[in-house]
Amino acid sequence: MKILIVDDDELVCQSLQLLLDKEEDLEVTNLATNGQxxxxxxxKEQPDVILMDIQMPLMGGIESTRKIKEQWPSVQIMMLTTFQDEKNIRLALKAGAEGYLIKSASIESMADQIKALKAGSTILDADVLKTIMEPDKKALEGLTARESDIAELVAQGLSNKEIAQQLFLSVGTVRNMLSVILDKLEIRDRTQLAIYYWQREQE
Structure with missing residues (x-):
């Protein structure tokens, strides 16, 4: 299996190459220092799997992942990074990455996960999976008490008219406040708001 390692830290690249080349069926065929x-x-030569860092000069890993998957969809990409925040995880997966590992993973575990990735599995580090499944509630905490009430009622499936009746507001006021909530949370519509709300209430 041909592997490309992409990381702007030369020591990381060389260390990974040395360790992975000892694994049966794995061969590091190239090293790169940025997404470009x-x-x-x-x-020049399509690898089977790419281990891709996120933050690099010239072109970062997420943009590179998106461009590579557009041209070579069969190439499997594993993000290998120190970044564990929800935003980077979701952006990487949206760009097409099939895996997301933290650099502290053991080399034995990494080798097994690379093989599983190539076999068609989606690989997420346990802590990464926890970050996605249990997102931070801080964004919802940024809403006012009345905005939180409206968000909860939207999540329960109530219409603007029903919310207005329950909170003794006009329909226009509910509509305006809902627009403010969507802007604050950077969410497109009430369906996404409902999903967003329940994800954060499941902790």
């Missing part, structure tokens, strides 16, 4: 170099490597 990763694309150039794919043009």
């Amino acid at each position: 170099e990763a694309i150039e490597c794919c043009l």
